[in-house]
Amino acid sequence: MTTDDRVPVTVLTGFLGSGKTTLLNRILTEEHGKRIAVIENEFGEIGVDNDLVVNADEEIFEMNNGCICCTVRGDLIRILSTLMRRRERFDHILIETTGLADPGPVAQTFFMDDELAERLRLDGIVTVVDAKHVWQHVDDAPEVAEQVAFADVILVNKTDLVDPPDVDRLEGMLCTMNAVATVHRTTHGEVDIDAILAIGGFSLEHALEVDPAFLQPTYPFEWAGVFGAGDDDLVIDLDPGPDEAIDLLALSVSEASPAALDEVLAVATPVFTDGPAAIASGGVMVPGHTARLDVGDQGASIAVHSSGAVAIFTQHGPDEFRMRFRRGIAPTEPAAARGFAPDHEHDESVTSVGLTALGDLDEDRLKEWLGTLLQEKGVDIFRSKGVLSIAGEPRRYVFQGVHMLMDGTYGAAWGGDERRSTLVFIGRDLDREALEQGFAACRA
């Protein structure tokens, strides 16, 4: 690894009154030994005391780059190019945006301009949220959601003015919108400087830190249980329920334990959505394939052809069809079970979708899917990150993107680690099911 001597850039966003300028002044007056240049929008809330402040005028330019159209901040290209002629004079750049600014063009500027990309690196986007007043804006100002969606770090500021349960509720909402940002609770913008100026939010090395556990994924099934081994097939009996049919999946597991259930969850989603085969009552399910059981108005029974420990995933909760389980004729209960809330509790338009799959992806299908996705839905996808396992490739493929623009490279070798792919999209009106299906279709 060569050391990256590019000057880091931090983008500071947040609504008017969120405390952005207070935070900026804290950063500038703190004894951190860094010489910081500040690019401020002309409508700064209060003046900034620094020996190098340049005014930005938020000129958004459309750029055509072959088949990709995107917007960049022309003023930033001009300002940053000029600042680089004072190279010896500072070692960090802070860009403060207006409360109404879309962070998209700012981030895209660092993808689209070679000169800047060679000399500067976007370290992260920090969004300051006013814990007390954000509720007034979040529904009627799309910029708030955008700024939250783009953030690598969110500062929930002015927490001293709000009751803790309300802060919890706010943090929950922010997490739903942006599941990968780090949230800090602050008063008067008091936060450790490294949490702001050393984020690595756009670094591909940090893309490796995408943790699917953060993502509180939603599942295409509402219930899962694991059953111990037995001499006879496991049979599921169902009464008529709210639907004519129900999708069911069985997967073999090493043991009937909560840990084994959690383990198998990661792989269940793509299999579950992978085109179920219709089965009539009295049929047999083979582990690893989803069955669509016709329950009708008579009820149905289905056997799982497995004598080992097995996990069962059902489209609806057991109570909806009064599901019973038996081995042969002996009733049995799951050793561990979990219910999953159906995915229609939030109607926020900005959400995070995390996708994960064990094993490999097919490179050609992945390129085709991602390419088409970013072309067609890129406007609504604010940020994306991923660590992917490509069939036949010993190294991890890591990527991160902003709207339609993507930056990817091969990173560390998998070695003895379990090969798996993890992807995160943060965007508006994301179709989780379509994303899951598209991703599942890329599996090698």
Place this chain on the structure above:
Amino acid sequence: MPGMSDPTMQSLLGSVERVDGLPGLPADLSWSPDGTRLAAGLGDGPVVIIAAGGSPDAISVLAGHDGGTTSVAWRPRDADLVASGGLDGAIRVWSASGAHAARVQEVSPIDWVQRVAWRGDGALLAGIAGRALVVLDDDGITRRFDDHESTLTDLAWHPRGRAIAVSHYGGLTSWSPRHADGTPRRFRWKGSSLRLAWSPDGRHVATGDQDSTVHFWIMKNGKDLQMWGYPRKVQELSWDSLGRHLATGGGPEVIVWDCSGAGPAGTEPLVLDVDGTPLVAVAFAPAGRAMAAVTDGGTLAVWDMRAPISAGGQVELPAAATALAWSPDGRRVAVGDAGGGVSVAGIAA
């Protein structure tokens, strides 16, 4: 990374001498009309006057512009006056000899001055700051053209001083300063034009653009021609003294278009390599047949354009180049570098 030069190549380069220790990086260079001195505008602010008749030597350091100097222009036909623009939003006119104080013209309270340029006779000085174009005479601002839809990026006078063209996002605008109420001519292109160069015969204005293209505007009829395929945004443009050839950068190679006759459409340009690193500036000598280019990798290359493939020369600089300027007689070329130095290279006759 030195560029490999062909040993059979006729070397054009004479001695190269450098002055260093300047208080900043030269962002722009301008020669005095008699070729004895250079003004260097530094990115860190000062304007330095360098004696360049023999070995280059910094003879005075002027205050320049707080925050950085962006542009310097020695007044034509004047041994003493140098104009500069910078981040303080002011245009300043300095006495190189220190014989009298600088004239200061505040142009904008928030925007910096991006470029200053004298009309060929030295009677008028134009400058751009933000969305404004201003024209100064000896008494101050005589014209101010604010009617632009976005920030101005570059300016150039018509070779005979009839008009001023400015580039910006959305194309070009051309103003005639003689007519106070003159309506501008607009040349629209949906892209961000970064630099412009008016051909010495007045027929064409070329722009280098953010979207890695070059545009030729035919000023007579407002038609334009677009050249694609550059690897990077194009910020380096230079016409030869006759207005026949345009040299462009926008990547590691100098691309030279022949604009004679029916123009460059459909013609194959001449492509010249330097050291594989991005070009910082290209410039035809104002007289004679030489062309020079400097790179981010720190190479100065010159070519004899009568035989560019076989005659020229290269020299390595101690640091990345930042600026390039030919002496008025085309016999010497000055290069600023990121090490805070200015080199002057002699060109063999």
